[in-house]
């Protein structure tokens with residue numbers, strides 16, 4: 183236990199036990215929230231909370247997985263002395279990824295925890311302006327929650343459009359500034375110069391909800407479940423053939439098979455699992471013992487990210503499924519950046535030619551070449567994520583690739 | 597030590613390729629005409645001998661898509 187941690191006055195209520203943390207209040211209203219969690223300890227000094235967040239190991243739950251304390255500390259450090267240079271904190275619940283539902287469920291069922299985390303993040307950074315950005319259904323829930331309390335009236339709400347890149351950090355800033363949610367060219371980090379040139383934190387809503395819990399119950403409590411490199415709990419959205427986007431709260435570092443089993447997916451009849459969503463990577467069904475942690479997922483080129491798992495049943499061809507996703511991603515380009523606008527459709531079509539069967543043996547190398555051409559060459563990471571997904575397709579379905587080149591499909595014509 | 601890095605704003609660049617004329621072979625055109633430096637994305641380190649040409653490219657880019665920055669560490673994480 184760190185010394186910082188012991189200086190934090192303990193919350194008046196008992197911390198949630200086990201894995202049911204974020205939804206422990208059982209209902210979205212303020213009375214249930216306060217009864218279960220007690221009031222947020224707004225008297226913490228920034229140093230205390232940052233120290234606690236650092237000790238907790240909490241990382242971002244929107245995809246990039248950046249250490250939360252560091253992000254908040256960076257904005258605090260960049261803060262200037264006037265209102266025009268004070269930091270801005272934005273809670274991001276946009277969730278443009280179609281296979282994700284956890285942020286919606288969280289905002290609908292535990293909006294007060296997210297608001298607590300948002301206000302704590304504002305206090306830590308010295309922010310004078312606080313925003314929340316999400317889809318309309320979630321906003322209605324947040325609006326009801328704000329009406330129940332007096333400290334969140336200043337939170338400015340913004341509706342996020344429903345497309346893939348609308349939740350990208352610079353797109354979120356654009357949406358709030360100009361009403362158009364498209365990524366923008368960035369020369370300096372948002373933590374230094376974001377909304378209106380002010381230091382800006384864009385934080386996923388689940389991350390903020392965990393901040394609210396760590397502030398109350400401490401880092402040691404946070405780490406009391408999960409693994410060393412994936413502490414605490416995380417929300418997962420799990421889908422499969424017969425399962426549409428079930429959201430569960432799981433311990434960090436859970437093996438893939440257990441996460442899938444928890445929503446009733448038969449893990450003996452799978453071909454692969456897409457981990458990390460459409461910008462993530464396939465893990466073949468032979469490797470379902472792999473844990474949802476940065477360390478164990480690194481060899482596959484992905485990370486727990488936003489906690490998205492998509493199971494592909496054994497009756498499906500991995501290549502055909504991947505073509506559908508690659509085409510979807512190509513169509514989701516914000517159509518601003520040449521290499522993305524041209525390269526993503528090109529990459530998807532070469533993959534489609536490969537999947538169609540009987541094509542040139544050079545097709546896999548052409549996919550790899552295009553992936554290298556687009557990577558790093560956009561205003562946002564959409565080309566990088568799409569390239570990563572496509573490269574993982576070639577790896578995870580390597581034997582299918584060979585079969586398709588030879589003119590048959592392991593699944594449809596064994 | 598600082599060095600110069602050329603930043604490409606992809607949302608502005610139209611790929612007509614003036615910069616690749618000035619900064620070849622450091623920058624080459626990809627198959628759609630957009631500038632590309634082997635191994636780099638939006639931020640391309642500029643060796644000392646190319647700095648003057650890079651300044652010209654910044655000044656002449658019709659879309660104002662280029663900028664030179666002094667960097668100590670990579671510009672974006």
Ligand code: SF4
Pocket residue numbers: 347364365366514515516517518519520522523559560561562563564565606
């Ligand atoms: S890289 Fe693609 S998705 Fe990202 S801003 Fe540019 S065009 Fe849009």
Ligand code: SF4
Pocket residue numbers: 604608609610611612613614615616629630631656657658659660661662
């Ligand atoms: S000169 Fe400017 S607009 Fe033309 S290709 Fe180069 S960066 Fe793009």
